[in-house]
Amino acid sequence: MFNVHPAHDRRARNSSLTHPSTDTSPAPGIVYSTAMGQFDIRSYYSRLLSEDSTKSMPIAAMESLSALCDASKATTIHELLSSIEIGSKALIASVPNSISLTAGCAMFTKFISAHTHDDPRDFGAFKKKLQENGHLFAQSAREARFKIAALGVGMLRDGEVVMVHGYSRCAVGILKLAAQRNVRFKVIVTETRPSCQGTKLAVELRALGVPVAVIDDNAVAYAMKKCRSVLIGAESIFADASIINVMGTHQIALAAKKYHRKVYVATETHKFVDNFPLDQFDIPIEQDVINFDPPAGFDGPMPQTELGFVDYTEPQFIDAFITEVGLLTPDQVAERIVAMRFQ
Template sequence: MPLVPEVLEIAKKIKNMEIRGAGKIARSAARALQIQAEKSTAKDAEELWAELKEAARILFHTRPTAVSLPNALRYVMHRAKLAYHGGADLETLRFTVVNAAKEFIHNSEKAIEKIGEIGARRIEDGDVIMTHCHSKAAISVMKTAWEQGKSLKVIVTETRPRWQGKITAKELASYGIPVIYVVDGAARHYMKMTDKVVMGADSITANGAVINKIGTSLIALTAKEHRVWVMIAAETYKFHPETMLGQLVEIEMRDPTEVVPEEELRTWPNNIRVENPAFDVTPPEYVDVIITERGIIPPYAAIDILREEFGWALKYREPWEE
């Protein structure tokens, strides 16, 4: 079945990390389904529904860890499924998908603003904040506090091997915020001058564990040692519904050439195996609060968010698998 080339391009960019960050991945996935619906040449609703399922399947398998991706697909496809099985014609199904995708994208962007407003209340004038990787939600907290007139300084770790910290450092600096950019291994050295840690999340489990970029758990552990508050900024669509049923979050293993260049790797001894996990798991006891668009919660309250937001999702197979 023909898929719109732009949809395949978005999937490719998500897979190779040209599109990165859980929120941006989610919005891009919703946008891809919108594009398929808008530009499809399907002759009837059945044909469009088949195309949407194929697009969702391809997008679903691009990145296994960031739950924002399947949650975005669920949001759009669940509404499309209800319309299709309710007897919608081609144009009604097309409208339903486009509207659902736009609604998800709008809600996602508003969620980041709301998280910034809520999280900024926990930032005090003069705070030195440490952050890791690149999170729009975490940046929103710091940016909002800065715009409220609070004096801040942010320590940004480089976040190897893809150096997402460079993106964060430049973005914060563009708002006028003073930034100290350091290597990942310097986190403990700089923790003694840190007042709060603010980081994002790619997934949050039913017990409040945080799955985020590799290195997050070490920073949280160091913060706990120094009695520094750890705040995780995350939209509710990053909470992982399947973990309520005991499913473990798959940690994505990426290409070793992101760590050691391919030319150099060819000359290494065969008994050296280079591994490149993209994420790690931070236990809930290392996290003080999770900032969502619905308010600040302790990690152990993650199960309540999951039941309210995604309880329905556990009753059915994925819409694109039917």
């Protein structure tokens, strides 16, 4: 059986897999087993993200849990599921905004659990099959982005102007594939301060020959009439098809509604979360956005974490979701998330 030491740091600093120590007290964040030594799932997860900047948090979580299963010496189904649960908790506790990571952990756990109804005589062979299924599930999730790009390209028309906010890997994949297929379009990119994700996107699209205009975040309403549609990503999609995404998404959706512009959300279904927040301040994330008592000498906006602030956008401001399973309306997304409860 595994145990995890309570978190004290955002990221553990030990190697991902080490040998047993005479000290049976694990370091912070390490999933520990006297049978196998220590598996630092946080460091493994962090390394995946640092080695591949295109990898999303849910995918990195799934791959980390797959690695934990590979390292596990569990001898029963209960022990294996217990190790996955504890590893998931260790990952979720490691970041301040863990919603999308939580979704990845939950879907991986549900997928594994769905294959554990039978009590096999040969647990070793059964466990190996579960591990293989886990890796296949993670691989399928990785491929979702390519399917989304292929579907999204078909929605771009020659001569179209698209507004983009933030740097969604799914949205960027659609635009890059469209450029490679010689679709003629222009992009209005919000700067997306303070991360300046929009500037990064502008550099990449211009290198592909796409005309790009970068605007200040406070120029969204001014520029909205010049585009035909808005393309954004999402960190998570909730049970009513509302989303959270990089801060500023909500005001863009409001401006799009005002000027009757379509809003499309490009996202993988592994970001669907069976949760139902009520408004901006009900999302399960602590953000120090509004602070009436800032530190002495601090006159600007509150500094953001490395993940950045996010906001909440209701489903009535979204026209459709571009996913790997097809183009879905908000109602269809909500139905799929509710159906997840019974799978």
